[in-house]
Amino acid sequence: MSTNTFPQRVIRGGLIFAAVSCAAIALAPAANAQTPEQNKAAVQEKFDAWSAGTGNPFELLADDARWTIEGNSAASKAYPSKEAFLANVIRPFNARMTVGLKPTVRSITAEDDRVVILFDAQGTARDGKPYVNTYAWFFTLRSGSVVEASAFFDSIAFNDLWSRVEPGQ
Template identity: 60%
Template sequence: MLIFKRRLGNVKNSFVGFCVVLAWVLLVPTTWAEENGVEAQNKAMVVAGFDAWKNGTGSPYEQLADNATWTIEGHSLASRTYNGREDFMANVIRPFNARMSGRLIPTIRNIYTDGDTVIVHFDAAGMAKDNKPYRNTYAWFLTYKGNKIVNATAFYDSIAFNDFWQRVQPAS
């Protein structure tokens, strides 16, 4: 009889546990599922942008909204907030590319998602116009709205960047 009571107790505990899990699953807000869908979509967009960049067929900058803000943190010569896609492209990306003899090639280390924000940690390397390599490690925090980046915050080694930015003059 004692064995029967123990087994009945185990069945009751298992049933209660099952009911708790079932209730949690049924009561999870829809927003949780929606956020995970958004996170997966945004992560896929980052991967696609980086794949295009790596393959020379595009870049993540194509996903920037026209009114996006891009902040470069720290104390590099380019550190500030850029207001709008064109401000960022004209003052950072085009002058950067004009200092390179070839493409900067990214290699993603990790990607993290949290709601509408994707954090991409990556290395990038290429050859500068003075035939010296440029290498840096970056962390970008990209906030998406729809399929566009509306806000970005970038971190990188400002010593490596400043050396490159001062050493190599952009080609006209």
């Protein structure tokens, strides 16, 4: 015969229910989680808009997104936020161009919360010379926004543009 009284059984049962509920919540996918296909489609949409001149993939960045330019280019380092990246890389880059970059996507691959984009891009610098480069970007997405990015590209082509052409107004 059990010596547990009714209140003790209720409390113990409640604690077990709470523990099981917490475990189920921890193991369940996040309500805002996107599938790899949804992440890929969101990135593809922004690259299509960029190519058409009606948008860009930076619209996907969360405000606190960390963007790292890998390698040894003049801009290689980790940028701790969307604004830091845009202010220190994208705006000065665009200010060096008379015809902005137009991407041609080679491939977009998605797995779990990661999307990898391999693309070529070309534009015209303020000095009239073409800028051509190939990029590989690795995105980590949460709830449809990029929270982390790593970028690889030809640093020789980038450094040439960065040092040769002064940003315009």
